[in-house]
Amino acid sequence: MKSLPTFVATAILSLSLAVPAQVIAQDRIAVATIDGESIWLDEIMAVAETLPPEYQQQGIAGIYDQLVDDVANSRLAAIAARSSGLDKEEDVASAMRTAADRVLAEAYITREVGKEITEEAIQAAYDTYVADTGSRETVTASHILVETEEEAKAIIDQLKDGADFAELAREKSTGPSGPGGGSLGSFGRGQMVPAFEAAAFGMPVGSFSDNPVQTQFGWHVIQVSDKGIQEAPALDQMRDQIAANLSRQSFARIVETLRVGSTVEIRPLADVMAEARQAAENAQ
Structure with a gap:
């Protein structure tokens, strides 16, 4: 097994289930001794917090002995280092x-x-x-995507004359939602590009764009069919x-x-x- 040089949640949680947190925090618990000097539970937990991810699957029982050995070895090496004056x-x-x-x-x-x-x-x-319901607002919308502003304006004129939005989307939209009548379903803040989002959230339910909306994808004519607040x-x-x-x-x-x-x-x-x-x- 590698030397134990970040085990985190599994080891700590496993110990927490067996040992009350307030006991760990307030009363030092010995796990071993070296020449009568105690190695403490909080010391091996400090090592446990630095273990690599592969040890996370083992649980504390699988690595307890190695943890204690690692702390003991470090303690002995530090004692030897001080004896040799290395710390100076x-x-x-x-x-x-x-x-x-x-x-x-x-x-x-x-x-x-x-x-x-x-x-x-x-x-x-x-x-x-x-x-803050604004952050959870949703809009249900459809759109028609075309390449030029002139095309988009012509579609708006058709809609004003009573044309069906979904039919125009199937006929004229270049976007992937075109065959489905332009439906985008419901979406929240941050899910659409900024210009599209601002236009859609700013429109009343049942309306379509007064003016075309330009994004990096082209020119959009938007229809808003519903608005809501996503449950927290x-x-x-x-x-x-x-x-x-x-x-x-x-x-x-x-x-x-x-x-x-x-x-x-x-x-x-x-x-x-x-x-x-x-x-x-x-x-x-």
Whole structure:
């Protein structure tokens, strides 16, 4: 088996089913000892979170021993490294500081984000989504697609004279919906190209285009036969998506707040690479 160097949901969920989360968080549970020093459950869980996807299928029972062995081996190697003074070498010490900073930063951000992702916040975001019916509007429409504006205007004149839209679509439309009378069925926001969407959603039910609509496909004459509001999914169906959206928003706010009062200056990559090449040449 490969050394265990990202197992995520399966391992954590499996342990969570057997061990209450509050116990894992508050009371350290020993899984092994090295010369009387404990290896803790949270240590092997930290390794579990870095496992590659192929281990996800095994479940915690299939990799528990290897996880503990990996932590034990790392602990023993670190002890040996400190005994040899390796941790005092500047490049190693710098890497250790960088790793420690990253762990601390990730822990801080995770904790701060977690404070904001409450059940109340999720419910409020869901309520906002439900109230925003505009994002769930649908239109049932048909269209006739032709190559020129003149053709489209001539079709509009025929419709004004009482011609049947579906018949004209079957006769004149160059689009794939033509044989079906131009029917596009029902669609929501973001499913059509912008110019077509704006025209269709802006038309009253039962109307057809006053003026042709141009898109990259040609010229359209649109007929709207119905409008509606798509039912909002249940909260449980959206919970993970809402939590993820709130997490991204929270992360952005936290990072923005951290940067207030600090100046971050990024050197151009070209300058950095030039300096690196010069350093490499000087080292030869």
